[in-house]
Amino acid sequence: EIEMTQSPATLSVSPGERATLSCRASQNVNLNLAWYQQKPGQAPRLLIYGASTRATGIPGRFSGSESGTDFTLTISSLQSEDFAVYYCQQYDKWPRTFGQGTKLEIK
Amino acid sequence: QIQLVQSAAEVKKPGASVKVSCKASGYDFSTYGISWVRQARGEGLEWMGWISPHSGDTEYAQKFQGRLTLTTETPTSTVYLELRTLGSDDTAVYYCARETYSRAFTWYFDLWGGGTLVTVSS
Numbered sequence: 001e002i003e004m005t006q007s008p009a010t011l012s013v014s015p016g017e018r019a020t021l022s023c024r025a026s027q028n029v030n031l032n033l034a035w036y037q038q039k040p041g042q043a044p045r046l047l048i049y050g051a052s053t054r055a056t057g058i059p060g061r062f063s064g065s066e067s068g069t070d071f072t073l074t075i076s077s078l079q080s081e082d083f084a085v086y087y088c089q090q091y092d093k094w095p096r097t098f099g100q101g102t103k104l105e106i107k
Numbered sequence: 108q109i110q111l112v113q114s115a116a117e118v119k120k121p122g123a124s125v126k127v128s129c130k131a132s133g134y135d136f137s138t139y140g141i142s143w144v145r146q147a148r149g150e151g152l153e154w155m156g157w158i159s160p161h162s163g164d165t166e167y168a169q170k171f172q173g174r175l176t177l178t179t180e181t182p183t184s185t186v187y188l189e190l191r192t193l194g195s196d197d198t199a200v201y202y203c204a205r206e207t208y209s210r211a212f213t214w215y216f217d218l219w220g221g222g223t224l225v226t227v228s229s
């Protein structure tokens with residue numbers, strides 16, 4: 001099973017500033033890495049797939065990158081609606097696995 | 108409208124079974140698979156299993172092997188999750204999500220259902 005490790009668990013950032021969230025896979029996932037945003041009481045929403053491709057309708061301030069088994073989600077200028085929990089997920093191998101999540105909170 | 112609509116909340120006693128449905132609409136049901144993901148209150152996302160309406164193939168997380176069954180009903184574009192021998196730690200919101208139709212290909216979870224709360228309590 002591929003283990004996904006996200007850091008930090010909680011990130012406090014002021015609106016308008018940049019947020020950088022990290023995710024590490026325990027083995028190669030061949031860029032089959034997605035990021036999801038989840039707000040309280042809602043289902044997760046796909047943000048990024050293929051490590052760096054924005055899903056339909058996702059604003060340009062969201063970007064994804066990779067370096068081997070390390071992945072990064074960057075939100076360039078935080079808006080009030082961006083404060084949420086973010087999960088990474090690998091869909092390269094079975095079982096599908098998620099990171100434990102990063103809670104992005106207002107500083 | 109492309110969507111996954113899930114069945115209503117359930118309350119079950121310990122030891123019972125639950126069956127949750129996920130009805131697809133707005134796209135060709137056979138060209139995507141469905142995964143199930145659950146989330147206990149205040150916790151993260153846990154993948155449970157996958158089924159392909161195209162082939163009937165399934166994959167299950169080892170944790171749920173023998174206790175979880177996924178089925179499809181093609182005429183109604185519906186996927187079912189049945190979880191048996193429920194315990195209090197099965198209390199969670201259960202989500203269905205669209206993904207690959209074949210084990211040989213990869214696809215991300217690009218469409219999610221709204222979730223079904225299953226509460227296990229005596």
